Amino acid sequence: MDTQEARRSAQLRRAAAAALIGTAIEFYDFFIYGTAAALVFGGVFFPGLGTVGALLAAFSVYAVAFLARPLGAVVFGHFGDRLGRRATLVVSLLLMGLSTALVGVLPGYGAWGWWAPAALVLLRVCQGVGLGGEWGGAALLIAENAPAGRRGRYGAFLQLGPTVGFALANGIFLVLQLALSERSFHGWGWRVPFLASLALVAMGLFVRLRIEETPLFRAGEARTRPPVLEVLRGHWRTVLIGCGAITVGYALFYLTTTYALAYATTGLGVPGTVVLSMLLTGVAGQAVTVWVSARRSDRWGRRRMLQGATGLAVFWSLLLFPLLETVSRPLMFLALAGSMVVLGCLLGPLAAYLPELFPTRVRYTGAALTYNLGGVVGGATTPLIATRLTDVYGTAEPVGWYLAALGLVSLCCLRLLPETSGADLALAGADGGRRRAPVLGADPAA
Template sequence: MVLGDNEVTQSVDASTRDRRVQVRRAALAGSIGTTIEWYDFFLYNTAAALVFPHLFFPSSTGYAGVMQSFATYAVGFAARPVGAAIFGHWGDRLGRKTTLIVTLLLMGLSSAVVGLLPGTASIGFAAPLILVLLRLVQGIAIGGEWSGSVLLAMEWGDQRRRGLLASFAQVGVPVGLVLGTGGMTLLSATLSRAEFDAWGWRIPFLLSLVLVAIGLVIRLRILETPMFAAVVAEKKTSRAPVKDAVRHHWREILLSAGLRFSEQLPFYLFTSYVLVYVVQRPEFSNTFVLTAVLVGAAAELVLIPVFSQLSDRVGRKRVYLSGSVLTAAIAFPYFTVLSHSGHALIFVVIIVSLIAHAMQYGPQAALIGESFPTHLRYGGAGLGYQLASVFAGGPAPLLATWLLHKTGTPYSISIYIVLSAVVTVLCVIALPDRSKADITDPSVYAR
């Protein structure tokens, strides 16, 4: 599906009314697409904490099983930069819309197959191997999805509201978390543990196919963004956009990856590792922790657009740095509460941790997207965003499990979170703030 002359003309010459319609469609397509992608991804996260250790690694000890399960979880993160490079190339060559349809299909189909995969008891060592392969496909799809979803709305809408418009794709993350975690919570609460482990956890994975069908209908109705259509019309697309992005904007790529540390690393501890940590105390159930995460995600649905809109007014960096500092500030109290407090305080601290995440995740899309020129934006923003997955998000639950095992204290994990915030603060300070800049002007990116 190559971007044709007719679609280029329609996008560039869209009337004010048509533009408003396309902005709404683009915002919906971005948010629904990322909702589906992250619904699938969070299902895997939850299953990795609750089901996969004994289903795919039954002969391992409790500690080893959790480590092996989180290792397959980390594989998906390692694949994300690969997906960003592959789809970044085509997103900056063929357009945002076409590429996003492919990523949606990849993610949905691979997740449905996870829901059908027999355990080690049925097919032996092939089960964890296939699981890892499917996780790789998921990671590649996610790697190509994010920047395209962000750019759909950001490049269609009013440039004075880029923070808010780009955040519609970010909203898909808590929506996916609500749907994925909510589905697991409902099944965990209504089924016996034996039923949940045997077949209940598979139902949400199979429902991915329904969501993919909805997402495809929406994405097929979107025109290419006018910013990219103008690049095509002027014949300014790059022949090797990812290579050019790395060559000319390597600094922005690295800083974009670094600024994500205090957003992404703690987030996967706050939403995935917390399931393992809290339920070690016998008075707490899976359902309780899942419900707390669910409520925190619901709060993010409201707060991500709020903080994004605030970044349009006061600048991305101010809002982002505030969220990073708050994350560092709660790192030690967070594990004190989880280790020693009762249900009410634990519920509150889980929600607060996700508020700190929303302060960063909302403005983040525009902050990274604005750092690259239009003809290299899909690949450059995607690489910067997804590189953090290798060093921050992916290893986080694995390293947290190891740190607790080796040190015997959860405060070693708190130090880990604080260090991530230090990396973020330094990178945000070093990255130019283009909140108020005209990102269609090439001189904005001149050295």
């Protein structure tokens, strides 16, 4: 291996490590709010609203961050496409980490009155802006460094980041619930995961400051206009269809990890430690399917893998809540673990697929905006809709039908997107996604 090849290989390994560690930390920060919202935030910040009202209020603040994520995608995408991927990712990590730590010292409603939930909303907006700039930039770190035929394989490292972040978030809450009395946990214990974010962010910064700018960005042409204007003018169709294609993945994840946790503990009377243990076990299956589906997308195609996973999600949607409502521990575990496994199949190819849909000069903005708009549709509203549907019908079964309908929409959107595996990123997305992208080994005359 010559010196230049060795340097490229080392840079790719550092980029994969930086994407995995940084994304794990940012998603840890994001997920601990969802867990705290399901377990304690209703009583801490919204007392007096009743069980359903407090839960709806907590989930409403939860949704605020999803609404802020497209703003983060535009802001960080602008600087990422103009100034570079590396520096932008450092700032996004700092914004997320500091916002999360401040939640850990925020007084509750009893001390600050309505100023407390107002401050919580502001910090949640900052979290959303920070995360909105994270995933797209981290995906580009890998996609713009990896060989075309192994882009899915290296993208798996990024997609394991949310899995690791989720395991850390739920693991620390599980330990705290087991170690503390209920009074101590609701009084101060829930703050520990938020404050721990500072140590994790310091580690993430150490890793990210050691990486180099991607070669495709350095070789790109001059940027003369705001990237978001070019995306909205020339690539709006790809953004909207891509958003619809990934919506079911967001909805399945947040129904399984946030709403199901709240419903099982408050509606079905299952201890939170039991549900958290089931989710933590299930996330191991998710990690396996993320790795397998990402690698297979290099051989079988990104779109084909996503279509198969989405069809599986539609099927599982109809089983999730009927299994959960049996309150049988084995069947509840099957419901939650099965969802996590299906979710891994959906997540695996995305780190390679979305960057391949856009040209280098707007890739950060395009991929980030697509990914985070999908979060608004599938992540922000789904726990709220699920809470209302269950309250109206007295069962969560209609929530499964809603999730299946989202899955059918995602399947239709995937039919409209091109296959991109093996595409040359220097040429990708030049037509705004209207033509089929080149595939490695394909006959140009075909």
